[in-house]
Amino acid sequence: MTSFVLVDFDDTLVDTGPRFRERRDALFSYLENLGFPRAHSYRIHHEVVDRELLGIWGYGPFRLGASFRDTYLRLCSMEGRIPEPVAARRAESLADGIDQPPPPLPGALDALARLADALPVAIYTQSAFPTYQTRCIENSGVFGIVPRSRLVITPDKSPESYRAALRSLDAGPPERSCMVGNSVRSDVNPAIRSGARAIWVDAGDPWHADLADPLEGDLTRVESFPEAVEVLLPCEFPPASTRR
Incomplete structure (x- = not known):
């Protein structure tokens, strides 16, 4: 039986992904206009530059502009072109505004409030x-539902950090907990490896670095956070055939 629920933030409660996808698409279109094939730009950004900068900047929006600039510079180097400073600055500028707080997903905060009324809930992101992430969470209105004392921010999600989060929250053993999140790699699999239950919020079109096959375990797949709450609190929701 689930006695404590950890909830992811980005793309589970708030709409983060589309802003990144739109800016990356704008970069690939811009580079294509400069004569770089789209598929090649895509590969260099995703498989080379972004991976390098992820190790330097970590998760968050602040590596995006640098990754755009460096993708252009790397493509120029590979093709023997002399980089144009104006073009490099233009590529970097396509990431402008990415650090603005993302908006809540439809119905997510109401569902979070229902869940928090029924079970102990923490935000695990x-x-x-951390300062930037806390500001985004505050801006979303989540702290009006889940107190700051139940916020855990980690630089990387792993089975070890999942268990550490439970200990810091005094949440009991992993087997009594449930992780709700959109990322198979970062949310679902570490929780299952820890012995916890997981609910995968599969909204489609995941970030390329999140692609992974879900492990076997106590796993439920849904398409939105409100659906996840229905799974966790089934007694509050009548069968679909009886709803009006």
Whole structure:
């Protein structure tokens, strides 16, 4: 039986992903106009530059502009072109505004409030910039539902950090907990490896670095956070055939 629920933030409660995808698409279109094939730009950004900068900047928005600039510079180097400073600055500027707080997903905060009324809930989120991430969470209105004392920010989600989060929250053993999140790699699999239950909020079109196959375990797949709450609190929701 679940006695404590950890909830992810980005793309579980708030709409983070589309802003990143739109800016990356704008970069690939810009580079294509400069004569770099889209598929090649995509590969260099995702498989080379972004991976390098992820190790430096960690998770969060602050590596995006640098990754755009460096993708352009790397492409120029590979093709023997002399980089144009104006073009490099233009590529970097396509990431402008990415650090603005993301808006809540439809119905997510109401569902979070229902869940928090029924079970102990904490926000368990991943970021290399805790101050920035806390500001985004505050801006979303989540702290009006879940207190700050139940916020855990980790630079990287792993089975070890999941268990550490439970200990810091005095939440009991992993087997009594449930992780709700959109990332198979960061939310679902570490929780299952820890012996916890997991609910995967599969909203489609995941970030390329989040792609992974879910492990076997106590796993439920849903398409939104409100659906996850229905799974966790089934007695509050009548069967679909009886709803009006």
